[in-house]
Amino acid sequence: xxxxxxxxxxxxxILDPQGKAVLGALPRLxxxxxxxxxxxxxFEIEVEGEPSDDLLAQVRKMAEIxxxxxxxxxxEVHVEEHTVAEIAQEEGR
Amino acid sequence: xxxxxxxxxxxxxILDPQGKAVLGALPRLxxxxxxxxxxxxxFEIEVEGEPSDDLLAQVRKMAEIxxxxxxxxxxEVHVEEHTVAEIAQEEGR
Numbered sequence: 305x306x307x308x309x310x311x312x313x314x315x316x317x318i319l320d321p322q323g324k325a326v327l328g329a330l331p332r333l334x335x336x337x338x339x340x341x342x343x344x345x346x347f348e349i350e351v352e353g354e355p356s357d358d359l360l361a362q363v364r365k366m367a368e369i370x371x372x373x374x375x376x377x378x379x380e381v382h383v384e385e386h387t388v389a390e391i392a393q394e395e396g397r
Numbered sequence: 398x399x400x401x402x403x404x405x406x407x408x409x410x411i412l413d414p415q416g417k418a419v420l421g422a423l424p425r426l427x428x429x430x431x432x433x434x435x436x437x438x439x440f441e442i443e444v445e446g447e448p449s450d451d452l453l454a455q456v457r458k459m460a461e462i463x464x465x466x467x468x469x470x471x472x473e474v475h476v477e478e479h480t481v482a483e484i485a486q487e488e489g490r
Contacts, residue, residue, distance in 0.1 A: 305432065311439050313481040326440070326463065335459055337445040339398065344481065346404050346439040347419070352430040366428055370419065378485035388406040388437065392471035 306355040308363045309384040312372045313344035347371055348387050355383045399448040401456045402477040405465045406437035440464055441480050448476045 314320045322343040330338050349366070351359055364381045372379040407413045415436040423431050442459070444452055457474050465472040 311481050313439065313441065316482050323440075329463060330459065333459075333462060335455065339443040339445060340441075341443075342441045342480075344439045344441070346406065346437045347416075348406065348433075348435045348437070350432040350434075352432060362428065366423065366426075369426060370422060378482045380481045380484045380488075387435075388404050388473045389409050389471045391473045 306351045306353055306359050307384050307387070308349045308351065308355075308360070308381060310347040310349065310363065310367045310371050310379055310381050311344065312347070312367070312377050312379045313342055315376055315378055318376045344377070345371075346388075348384070399444045399446055399452050400477050400480070401442045401444065401448075401453070401474060403440040403442065403456065403460045403464050403472055403474050404437065405440070405460070405470050405472045406435055408469055408471055411469045437470070438464070439481075441477070 314323075320342050323341040326343065327338060327341040330341075347367075349363060351363070353359060360381065360383065367379045367381055368374065407416075413435050416434040419436065420431060420434040423434075440460075442456060444456070446452060453474065453476065460472045460474055461467065
C-alpha cells in the first residue's frame with residue numbers, strides 16, 4: 305500500500321478569511337509575535353500498490369481535478385509513510 | 398522569521414464524511430485502486446524570530462487550544478521552510 309499526502313493552500317493573492325480569523329484570535333489567547341496564518345486542506349490518500357512515479361502522477365491528477373481549485377489554490381503532493389494519527393500516537397497524545 | 402506547519406486530521410475512529418465523499422467520487426472520475434481518503438486541515442504559521450524549541454512549544458500550544466479539537470482530531474507540528482505556494486511556483490504551476 306502506498307500513502308500520499310496532498311496539501312492544498314489558498315494562493316498568496318487570495319484572501320483567506322479562516323486564516324485571518326485564527327490570526328486575530330491568537331493575541332486574545334496570549335500568543336504574541338505571530339505574523340501570518342494561512343489555512344488550507346490536507347488529504348491523506350491510501351492507494352493499492354507500492355509508491356511509484358506512476359502512482360504519484362495519478363495522485364497529482366486527482367489533486368488537479370478534484371481536490372483543489374487551481375484558480376484560487378496551490379497544491380503539493382508527496383509520499384508519506386506516517387499519518388498524523390500515527391505520529392500523534394507515538395508522541396503519546 | 399520562523400515557519401511552522403500544523404496538520405490536523407480527524408482521529409481514526411471518527412467518521413470523516415468529506416474524505417468519504419472524495420473516495421466515492423474518485424472511481425466516477427476514472428481513478429481506481431484508492432483504498433481510503435481522509436481530509437483534514439493544514440495551517441501555515443509565520444512567527445517572529447528564529448525557529449527554536451520554545452517557539453515550537455508555543456505553536457504546539459496553539460494547536461492544542463485553538464487549531465484542533467482534541468476530542469475528535471489529532472495534530473502534528475513541524476518547522477517548514479517552504480510553503481505550498483512556493484513549491485507550486487517552483488514546479489511551474
